[in-house]
Amino acid sequence: MQIMTQKDLRQILDSILIVIQLGATWLERVYGTEVVRRPGYRTTLIEVAIALNAALTGYGMRSRLNLAAGGEIEVAYGVYLLEERLVWSPRGENPDWFHLSAAPKDPDEFVILCDLLMSCPRVIDLLDTTPKAGPH
Template sequence: MDWVSRFRRTSDEPLEAPRTPEEVVLRLLAGNARFVCVAAPHVPAGSTVPPTAAAAPAPAAPVPKQAPFCAVLGCSDARVPSELVFEAGPNELFVVRVAGNVLGDECLGSLEYALHNFRDSLRLLLVLGHTGCGAVTAAVDAYLNPTGRNSTAFTRSLRAVVNHVLVAVRSGALSLEECWGAGVQSEPGYRDALIEISVYLNAAMTAYQLREEVRTSEESGTRTMFAVFDLATCQVIGPDLDPATDDTGKLSPAPADPDELIALGHQVAASPMVSRHLSDALRATRYSAPGPANV
């Protein structure tokens, strides 16, 4: 089965998931055996070929030096495997994945390790969010209903993830209100709009924080960017900032300062990707009104 078919199953195709831990072990080892048949079919495993007096041990197979050209900070979501999304092979991406693609100390340390050890090859740091992010959705629900049971993070570690994302959610809520007016909160699609904008702002804010932490890396030719993977279309997209277009196939540079983050929030709030969740009546008031709101 090719990689596209493995990644993108049709909605009516049954998912044959293992039902027990033992079945999981068998599935993983069978997958590794198929991988070995393609990647290293003639290399004996050193641990299974003991040396004998009659024959010298087989020479060790050469191991390639790590040389990734891009480091990706992505979400742990099982639907967004970075190597498959970019059709990248081994030793091309240095991938760090954590729920909500948040920049905790361990993630930052991993990226700094990549910067310090792969200077000759690494040229891009990419923060990759994705639509329908569970961590962002949890943070939005916590913001909208802080006392609700469904929005409660029951452990300190889970709260740490949600708290990281809440900054982007609050910024997204302010951007929606400044763009569409205070009444936007009563829109039936407000929650979906807030999730949509928060996904982009969370990725952008993380990229901004990462750029600030590793600013000196840009002097050696490494850039920091962000984007969002759309689960529906499988496209990696940047914010569509023009209400008249749908040109999103790009990566976006990390914001350079807080003012750029604020401007980005306003632009994403007015864009089709967010405004599609709002009512026709509210959209009509914005695009028909004269003055700055119609810019």
């Protein structure tokens, strides 16, 4: 495959596969192995992977820019929801999830983020929503 020889493209795909696998694993961990049969599983997995990818990007930016945790500059992330025209990101201390959130600072904060995503009303609603039929 030609993609295997394109290092930059391969790095992008590898990072996307990591967040997809993490999202799938966490959905199964929280909702059981039958979660894959729920009508909105695919849409939910995409949404979770997008949020995790944004958080992972923020996490990587902090280390690449050598920003110390608790320093003057904070790295934030969020997902822009086109239909709602809002920025969305999970944050445990506030039930209003329409804002930017601080990027995770360590692996433990990714665990917290995954738990937050699984308990998010948006994610729960998506799991049980039947996908709209698209053009064929």
